[in-house]
Structure formats: structure tokens, C-alpha cells
């Protein structure tokens with residue numbers, strides 16, 4: 001239905017001594033597609049999501065909705081809705097779930113009380129809940145049920161784009177499946193465009209058509225899901241994939257052969273207030289300057305995504321001229 | 330609609346009623362009720378007696394006729410005291426009302442107006458709060474003129490800033506919650522957000538604070554009247570009576586003491602009642618403070634109820650930990666809640682065992698019980714609890730405490746909660762060695778540095794001098810593990826040690842645990858809701874459901890040789906990198922058993938595809954199947970986790986049953 005495009009989007013927090021949570025992100029969520037966004041905590045995923053929902057102001061760049069800047073006025077219909085991580089915090093505990101959902105119905109088409117009630121019941125049915133439950137309060141429902149309600153409220157706004165921020169991380173595996181199935185079915189049925197954020201690669205793989213990988217405020221790799229998963233270009237994406245349990249990783253066996261590799265793999269995540277120079281991943285990169293000699297370029301120059309497959313922001317990713325040069329050295 | 334509206338308000342009523350059940354709450358509520366009743370009735374009933382001038386009985390002391398004596402016009406002070414309740418309370422409430430209204434407006438304005446004006450208001454409020462209240466009141470009294478109205482306005486405006494600040498803080502906390510963001514996305518305007526979403530959620534603490542504030546206003550008003558800045562004759566309130574009584578305090582002390590006492594009692598009634606309610610709400614109050622450390626309960630021995638075999642491994646001789654029939658229960662509003670119901674297992678030296686289950690299945694309580702950290706009013710019983718061959722059920726001894734202190738390590742999900750934020754990491758680690766191993770401080774610090782290196786914290790010496798908040802999450806978790814291996818632990822119990830961490834950092838921590846286990850032959854009990862993770866690290870897996878172990882199997886059997894339908898359902902529900910994207914994910918229908926109301930028979934029966942009459946009637950025991958494999962199920966069968974229920978649009982009906 002609609003396309004959501006981030007163009008050189010940056011978000012800064014705090015004044016002069018603040019930090020840049022999102023730094024020049026280019027990302028497109030194509031019409032009717034699901035883009036999965038992965039990356040470690042603090043990498044800026046949620047900030048990017050909140051920026052798209054106009055909950056956080058941009059400090060640079062723009063977010064385009066079908067090619068036009070997204071600047072919702074008060075009371076105006078927003079074509080974009082968001083579902084949050086913690087279902088207990090995303091619904092007003094003092095409001096019945098029916099009222100919460102009704103509030104999401106656009107003002108223009110709200111109609112009288114009866115038609116509003118009918119719409120609420122339709123939405124509850126859509127997310128697989130008994131319409132009778134409209135009068136229940138959040139305290140009377142389980143986490144999985146509440147997440148369905150949150151989804152119904154988002155759908156009430158007749159959105160064309162949905163942003164789902166870690167919507168299953170607070171749920172047990174036993175209910176995670178029901179919510180994921182629902183999200184996937186609704187997305188297909190309503191042809192929604194969706195930005196699906198999760199730290200769980202297996203979950204992202206299940207729902208997403210394309211995947212973008214974020215590291216310290218930047219997108220370091222993006223592309224069609226199956227390509228990213230089968231042929232990752234950026235070393236950070238490779239590390240993420242290797243960390244998936246049962247994904248052929250032998251990472252747990254103690255005593256890794258190379259002490260240099262061991263050291264970088266045990267390195268701490270970088271401090272976002274003081275991002276490393278050059279490639280932001282270079283202190284943890286298993287093929288970076290701390291492990292392989294002669295890769296000083298990683299420390300000095302910021303790798304550009306252009307010219308690399310999957311737009312991988314790595315000097316030594318495939319399709320890169322630098323890689324060739326390094327080979328010669 | 331109306332029925333559930335009551336459901337939400339019933340919660341509030343229940344909390345306020347709970348305050349009445351505490352001794353302080355009951356007494357103060359009774360006091361408050363009598364003060365208010367008196368305030369309404371006394372002026373109607375006794376104004377005549379209180380105004381009656383009797384020149385023959387001037388300035389008398391207490392007598393049977395005049396219990397508190399008389400004043401300079403011979404009026405009966407007892408009746409005047411009673412009648413004065415009306416004006417005193419009325420003025421205090423009026424002042425509080427003004428304070429609350431002004432405070433609410435000042436507190437809410439920053440969230441409604443532009444950022445700059447909001448900041449200005451906040452700065453103004455902060456300055457006003459820093460001003461002493463009485464001084465402010467006197468200042469206003471001068472502005473508004475001496476008299477009743479002036480005093481009401483003065484006290485009202487003087488209490489407003491602190492109320493404004495509280496309102497501001499409460500609004501700020503609520504504003505960060507996701508439902509406010511959701512309302513914003515739904516196009517709900519600022520004023521509507523405030524009225525519909527924020528105010529209802531902060532009303533309770535505001536009402537409580539206003540109640541406490543009324544008590545303070547009462548005191549303040551008495552003070553102003555006493556100084557002659559408040560109520561002017563011929564009107565009179567307690568402060569005024571106090572003022573008049575003070576002239577002859579050496580002759581008739583009662584004339585001054587009685588109004589003073591009245592002020593104190595009424596003030597306390599408001600204050601204490603507010604405090605009592607605040608306490609049941611869990612809201613912070615000036616008097617609540619931090620209580621003493623929570624009281625831990627010790628496990629007590631019970632006779633073995635059934636012929637449960639605690640151990641499966643033939644390595645029992647080398648067992649680090651053996652537990653049989655472990656129960657943990659808490660008193661609940663409707664009978665006891667029993668999160669752990671008869672858990673039995675043993676852990677061999679150097680063995681890594683995982684415990685998995687849904688949230689609320691009793692994993693954490695089991696771990697806490699083993700570490701003897703269950704908090705009062707919980708109770709822990711077992712028929713057998715041995716750690717390194719020592720019976721932990723008999724009375725405690727210093728030697729046992731020592732053993733537990735050095736050989737049993739516990740790692741929690743949130744290391745921030747387990748470290749003292751005000752102490753350096755080094756001091757906290759060293760303390761363990763000083764207390765349990767009798768090292769001196771220098772040796773202990775050296776050991777701490779060594780242990781931090783062992784858990785691969787870079788620049789260990791420098792890190793020792795840092796505070797917990799200076800560590801990142803992964804680093805803190807490693808320091809926590811480092812603290813656990815300060816001694817020479819035989820067992821590390823880790824409760825969701827990586828749940829709060831990112832995948833790559835998670836791998837680092839798990840790798841560390843495996844290394845420690847290999848190098849020091851330490852047994853590990855790893856608690857997690859993540860089956861795949863446990864399967865990756867552990868040799869044996871205990872699957873818990875509703876406070877029981879329902880299956881105990883070698884990790885290598887997880888994928889294809891599990892026997893319990895619940896284990897299979899859990900396995901099937903976890904998407905992995907091979908899951909078919911064109912099929913719906915498998916789900917476990919229904920919801921977990923409620924620990925306060927576990928059904929008869931097999932607790933899993935309502936969600937189990939294989940359940941039959943037998944299952945709902947009789948509870949299956951955990952029985953040995955083959956070497957190293959126990960299962961509690963009437964119909965165990967090997968499986969790889971077939972789909973249990975995958976219909977999507979159907980669950981409406983199923984979910985109806987899910988509702989409690």
C-alpha cells in the first residue's frame with residue numbers, strides 16, 4: 001500500500017555532550033513488505049522506530065511516506081501505527097480495552113457509539129479475541145492477549161505502515177507463536193508495510209522479507225532476508241548469525257584457537273557516547289585491525305556502504321575495491 | 330461496561346480498604362472520622378453554649394461544670410474547643426483545596442505548553458519548593474492582609490509548590506509509558522491525554538498526598554492563628570484558642586494545652602491515615618524508609634511423601650546437591666500459593682543441568698529455595714536437601730554457613746540488583762573472601778583482581794575501583810560470576826543469567842560459564858526460559874511445569890527423544906533458522922496453570938492433545954524411563970515436537986477459556 005523511506009535520518013539526544021543514537025540511516029520499507037531490523041541493544045533500533053512514528057524529533061534527514069514528508073498534525077489521521085514491547089505498559093490500566101481500541105479509530109470515521117462498538121468488536125475478532133471482552137481491563141488479561149489488543153488498537157487507526165518494536169520479547173515461547181502467526185497473517189491479508197524490530201534472528205527470519213542490521217546507530221548491512229542469512233557480508237552480521245543457538249556454531253566450546261580472535265570476541269560493546277573512529281566495529285571485528293595486520297584503514301576511514309553487496313559498511317566486504325587492494329598488500 | 334468499570338475501581342477500593350486492616354490505618358481512620366463528624370456537627374449543636382458569656386465565672390480552671398475551664402468572658406472552653414473543630418477543619422481543607430488546585434495546574438502546565446514555557450514553570454516551582462513553607466505563608470499573609478481569607482490563600486499557595494512538583498514527577502513517569510505514545514499515535518491531543526490517560530493513573534497518590542497535606546495545613550493554620558495572623562475575633566479556631574489560653578498559662582494550663590492537643594490529634598488523624606494508605610499503595614512516603622533486609626526462611630524437613638527417587642544418575646556418590654520433595658509456598662488471599670510442588674533431583678560434580686519452563690513455572694523459586702534465599706512469609710520444606718554431603722535441613726551451624734558461603738554461588742538475571750550501587754566492585758568482591766575465607770583485605774583484593782581476570786574483565790585492577798554503574802551489562806554479569814567464584818564453588822546456580830543481554834554478549838557469558846565448569850569441575854544449574862540455549866550449554870535438562878519437574882532428560886535427547894507432550898510442545902513452538910516460513914508456527918494452546926489453583930490430575934491436561942480421563946483424574950508421578958531419563962506423564966511417547974494446534978482463526982473460542 002505505502003512505502004516508508006528513511007533518508008539520512010539522524011537523531012541526537014542531549015546537548016553538546018549528548019550522543020547520536022541514529023546516525024545517517026538510509027532505509028526503505030517497500031509497499032506491503034516486512035523489513036526486519038536487528039542489532040544489539042542500544043544500537044538505535046527503537047529510536048529509529050520512534051522517529052518514524054514522530055514520537056522523537058529528527059536532528060537531520062527526513063522520513064518520507066509515499067514520497068512525501070510525514071508531518072502529522074494534531075487530530076489528523078496518521079497512516080502509521082506502532083506496537084510496543086511491553087504489553088502491560090502499552091495499554092492504559094484504567095481504561096477498558098474496548099475504549100483503548102476505540103480511541104485508535106480515526107476521528108473522521110468514528111461515527112456514533114454503536115458503529116464504534118461494532119468496529120471494536122470487528123477488530124477484536126480480527127486479532128482472535130472474543131468480542132465480549134471489550135469491557136475487560138488490562139489487569140484481567142495475559143501478556144499474549146494484551147499484545148493482541150495492542151495490535152487491534154494499532155489496526156483501528158487503519159494504518160498503512162506498522163512498526164512492531166520487539167513485540168514478542170516479553171512473551172513466553174508458548175505464546176510467542178500465536179502473536180507471530182497473527183502478525184504475519186494480518187500483514188498479508190491487509191497488505192501492510194511493516195518495520196519489524198527484534199533481537200531474535202530466528203523470529204525475524206520467520207516474518208521478514210528483507211533484513212537490515214544496525215550497529216551503533218548505523219545500518220551496516222541490508223538486503224533480501226534469504227540473502228542476508230545465507231550470505232552475510234558484514235562481519236557483525238556474521239557474528240550475529242553465529243550466535244544463534246543451534247546455527248552450527250561451536251562458539252561455546254572453551255579455548256578458542258586464536259587468542260586475538262578470542263580477545264575481540266570477548267570485547268565489550270562500544271560506548272555510544274564515544275564511538276570508535278573509522279569503522280565503528282573495529283574493536284570487536286574478528287577480521288579487523290586487532291586480528292589481521294595491515295587493516296589500519298578500518299581504524300582510520302569510515303567504510304561506505306556504496307559499492308558493496310548488501311550495502312555492507314565494511315572496507316573488506318564483497319564488491320569492494322578496498323578488498324582487492326588489501327589482497328595485493 | 331458498568332460491571333467491569335467496577336472491576337477497575339474495585340481494585341482501588343480494595344487497596345484503600347486494605348489500609349483499614351492495618352492497626353495504624355484503622356486507628357487513624359477512626360480518628361479522622363470522628364474529627365470530621367465533629368467538624369460538621371459541633372457548630373450546629375453547641376454554638377449556643379460556646380458563646381454564652383458568664384461574668385461570674387471568668388478564667389476558671391477545670392471543674393466538673395467546665396471540664397477545660399472558662400475564658401476571660403467566662404465562656405465554656407470545652408464547648409468552644411468542640412465548636413472550633415468546624416472552622417479549623419474547614420479552613421485547613423480550603424487551604425489544601427487551593428494548594429491542590431494551584432499545584433495541579435502548575436504541575437500539569439509544563440506537559441501542556443511549549444517546552445520553553447514549561448521549563449520556566451518548572452524552574453519557578455523548584456525555587457518555590459526550596460522556600461520554607463511557613464515563611465512563604467507569612468509573606469502571603471502580608472500580601473493578602475491579615476485575616477481568615479489571607480491565611481487560607483497564604484497556606485494554600487505555600488503548599489502548592491510541593492504539590493506541583495509531585496504532580497510534575499508523576500506526570501513525567503506516566504508520560505514515558507507506552508500507552509501515552511500509543512495515544513499520541515492515535516491522534517489524541519495533549520489535554521485529552523492528560524485528562525484521559527495520565528490523571529486517572531496518578532489520582533491515587535495525589536489524593537493520598539492531599540490527605541497528608543490537609544494535616545499539615547491544619548497545623549500551619551493553627552500556627553498562623555496563634556500568631557494573630559489567621560482567624561480574627563470574634564471568630565475562633567484552635568489556634569486562636571491556643572493564643573488566648575497562653576496568656577494565663579501559669580494559672581490555667583489546661584486552657585492552652587487542650588487546643589494544642591486538639592490540633593495535634595486532628596493533624597495526626599489526617600497524616601497517619603494518608604501514610605497508612607500510601608503504604609498499602611506502595612507509594613514512597615517520608616516515613617516509609619528502607620526496611621531492614623528481607624527475612625529469609627530456612628527449609629524445614631518433612632517425611633518423604635512418596636517413593637520418589639531423587640536421583641537418576643548413577644553418580645550419586647559424587648553428588649554436589651541432592652533434593653527431594655522440595656515445596657515452596659506463600660500465603661495467598663485465597664489459600665496458599667505453591668509455586669514449587671515436590672521437586673526432586675540431584676546434581677553430580679561438574680555436571681551442567683538446565684531448568685526450563687514458562688514464566689511462573691517455579692524455576693526461580695526452586696533456585697532460591699536451594700540457595701536458602703526464599704523470603705518471609707514463604708515456607709520451604711523438603712524431605713531431603715544435601716549440599717556436598719551435608720544435610721541442610723538440620724539446624725544451621727557456622728561450618729555449614731561457611732560451606733554454603735564458599736561453595737555455593739548464585740548468579741541472578743539482573744546483576745544491578747545484586748551489587749550494592751554505592752560500593753566499589755573490588756570492595757564487594759573482596760568482602761566475600763574476607764568473610765568466608767578469612768583473608769585480609771589485601772589478599773582479598775588480589776584475589777578479586779585475579780577472579781576478574783578469570784572472567785575476562787579487561788584492566789581488572791582498574792576495574793576493581795569502579796562502581797557497578799560504570800560497568801556495562803555484560804561486564805556486570807561477568808563480575809557477578811567473578812564474585813561467585815571468589816571461593817572455590819562446587820555449584821553455580823544461574824537464574825536467567827543472559828536474558829537481559831544481547832545475543833553476542835550472551836554467547837560470551839555462556840562461554841565463560843562453560844569454561845569455569847570445565848576448568849574447575851563446577852556443577853552448574855542454569856535456569857532459562859530458552860530451551861535451545863539450555864540445550865546448547867547443559868548435559869541434562871529438567872523441564873518444569875506448574876511447580877513440578879515433568880521431564881528430566883539428557884540434552885542430546887531433546888531434539889528427537891523427548892517423551893513429555895509439554896516438552897514437545899515447547900520445542901515445536903520455538904522458531905529456528907530452519908522453520909518453514911510458509912507454515913504457521915506451532916503454538917501451545919491455553920495458558921499455564923495458576924499456582925494458587927492447580928487442577929487435580931495432570932496440571933498440563935487442559936493444554937495437552939493426548940489428555941484423557943485418566944490424566945484429569947490422577948496426577949502422574951515422575952518415573953524413571955531408562956537410564957538418565959525421567960518423565961511424569963501417563964502417555965509418554967517419543968516425538969520431535971509435532972504441531973499441537975496451529976489453527977489461527979479458531980482460537981477465539983479457545984482464548985475464551987484462557988481468560989481467568
Ligand SMILES: Nc1ncnc2c1ncn2[C@@H]1O[C@H](COP(=O)(O)OP(=O)(O)OP(=O)(O)O)[C@@H](O)[C@H]1O
Nearest residue numbers: 659666668687688689690691692693694695858924
Ligand atoms: N513472594 C511471593 N508471594 C507470592 N507468590 C509468589 C512470590 N514469589 C513468587 N510467587 C509466585 O510463584 C510463581 C513462580 O514464580 P517463579 O519466579 O519461581 O517463576 P519463574 O518460572 O522463574 O518465572 P519467570 O520466568 O517469569 O521468572 C509465580 O506464579 C509467582 O506468582
Ligand code: SF4
Nearest residue numbers: 279285288298314315
Ligand atoms: S571495516 Fe574493517 S573493522 Fe570494520 S567490519 Fe570491515 S573489516 Fe571489520
Ligand code: SF4
Nearest residue numbers: 931934937944962963
Ligand atoms: S499425563 Fe496426560 S495430560 Fe498429562 S501430559 Fe501426559 S498425556 Fe498429557
Ligand SMILES: [Mg+2]
Nearest residue numbers: 689692693825
Ligand atoms: Mg524466573
